[in-house]
Amino acid sequence: MTDLLARFASWTPELITAAGQTLYLTLAAFAGAAVLAIPICAMKMSKSASMRGFATSYIEVARGLPVLVILFIIYFGLPDVIPSFRWNSMSCAILGFALQGSALLAEIYRAGINAVERGEKEASVALGLTPLQALVHVTGPQAFRIGLPPMGNYLVGLLKDTSIASIIAAPELMLRAKDLSSSSFMPMPVYIYVSLFYLILSLPLSQLTRMLENKRVRQ
């Protein structure tokens, strides 16, 4: 027993570092997805049929592929086609998750914007706000509030899914766990301990989501 505790203690520093990388991967991919989703959502809601068509195809493809396939295409496929492409596994993972996430977030944004009362949009138009002002000051803030819970759920899901990046050797929690498991020959204790790390990361996030959900978003 004391032997096991000593083992846990010896694994801890390495796993804390790896947890930091998992968190970094999660937040970077989320930020990338959140920004990339803006033009995609704009295209999906545009008046031009070809813009809408492009956005729809992008969303369907990005959502329809397993994220592992996207990661393999970026990590193994791209360097093969473009020899000068030399991103490390972490950057490739961020890009891959961001690309897929942008499709999900674009749909969340759109649902939020559509859920804002039509009457409020009309009131802003009748007062003389331009379409952009109406989006920034009336539709946007309310869409954001409506979109927060699904965005939070996506973030928690993303945190867990980043474990897939271990397959392209991104130095995050799951990769370290696999290393420790094979070097220590103690898979069960290692993976139980790593589960604890994931829970410590994900529980506060889902808690935070719930809090934001209950809070009014003010201007």
Add this chain to the structure above:
Amino acid sequence: MPILSVRGLQKSFGNFNVVRDVSFEVERGQKVAIIGPSGSGKTTVLRCINFLERPNGGVIEIDGERFGVRMTGGSERFESDASLAKKRADIGFVFQRFNLFSHLTALDNVALAPRLVRKMPREQALEIGRRMLARVGLSGKENNYPDALSGGQQQRVAIARVLAMQPKLILFDEPTSALDPELVGEVLAVMRDLANEGMTMLVVTHEIRFAAEVADRIIFMDGGQIVADGPPRQVLYDQPTDRMKQFLRSLSSDNAPTAGAPS
């Protein structure tokens, strides 16, 4: 020159002609009520005036200026969103369902458009907001969100929001018909004050008594057309058409005009 001139207005949805050849004018300071049975096209006429709905034909002029269409090089073009927005800012629109911004306090609801459209500094916009809320009797409710206000209070905030833009003309679309009966009076009282202060108002309403007392003219619409346009006494009492008599009978008794002539 009339402040609002509507000539030959046409609007159809699909092949259903909702508004057919509607023409009328509103002079500065005039109060005009539009009445008529449900589905006769009253709301659609109002919405066409500030281009919330694009007319299929006809001319809208505000203060002599053509609305929604631009003449460029001898040909007519639809006006850009930005240019339309600038003109809409001078026309108030009060909706049946208030349509307050639900994420903003009463004060921010009123101050938003002066800040964004009139480019007023924040403090000045808030000051105007407080003044307008006071004007509709809502001092002390500045920090309430819409869902913490009664229907009557929400509609008064909506009126304050329109007043803060110092409109040339205010369009009201059945401003009291979404309200519980006991809340109708407070909104009509505010509208009466506005009328007394000389505001130009075009009001779609089922409140016949209010129309008879406050309006300079009543327009009676039926089937997408104006069938009567004149002083209340004339339209309602002196020469009512059969359709008008039928319409007046269809209104609830407490709302219908009393047997005698209006005051």
